[in-house]
Amino acid sequence: MHLVARTTEPGLSDxxxxxxxxxxxxxxxxxxxxxxxxxxxSLAIG
Incomplete structure (x- = not known):
């Protein structure tokens, strides 16, 4: 439920x-x- 509430906050997608x-x-x-x-x-080997 806490996660669902946070996804509705403005700016979270930002x-x-x-x-x-x-x-x-x-x-x-x-x-x-x-x-x-x-x-x-490659420089060291070559």
Missing amino acids: NVSFSRKILIGEQTMITEQTTTIIILL
Whole structure:
């Protein structure tokens, strides 16, 4: 019941979309770091 009451609050959808943006941003950063590590490893090996 508490969860249902919270979903009707104005602005909650904004918070959810904001959280998704943060999650997507973190995933992008992790991907960039992984790519950098792969490039450095390939340079070190090659």
